[in-house]
Amino acid sequence: FEHFVRDFHQRCMERYHAKRQTDSWDVYCHVIPMHTYTHIDGKQVVNTIIKQEQLKRLVSSNWKDCSVPKSIQKALTGIPHANRRVKKIAWSQYYNQETMDMVLEMYGEDFDIFGYEKTIPNRSVLTCYIYAYITCDF
Helix, strand or coil: CHHHHHHHHHHHHHHHHHHCCCCCCCCCCCCCCCHHHHEECCEECCCCCCCHHHHHHHHHCCCCCCCCCHHHHHHHHCCCCCCCCCCCCCHHHHCCHHHHHHHHHHHHHHHHHHCCCCCCCCCCCCCCCCCCCCCCCC
């Protein structure tokens, strides 16, 4: 995991920021921070944002009290969960201070915009040292 994050940070994110573009020929789409798809100049430009962790609850409640258009509901309801696997180690145990810092440098703005915690449960030894993250103006 540490090698993956370091390589991802160095090879992929540096290319993304150096080219300052989101063209998939140059930068793999999963590298790009999510806010570049949903916000312009800090303002949300999409009607609805559905977090992956909310999807199962929305589908099981039959989209109750949800303003998502019916066509989107239908498309998202049929998504299979094909990557199920038994986890031997809790995700939080993969992180050390270096990997946490790199992830927050790459995606800190997403953490802020979408309301995610910058701490890791049961890992109080890891501290959020990143106060500024890499930003790009597109």
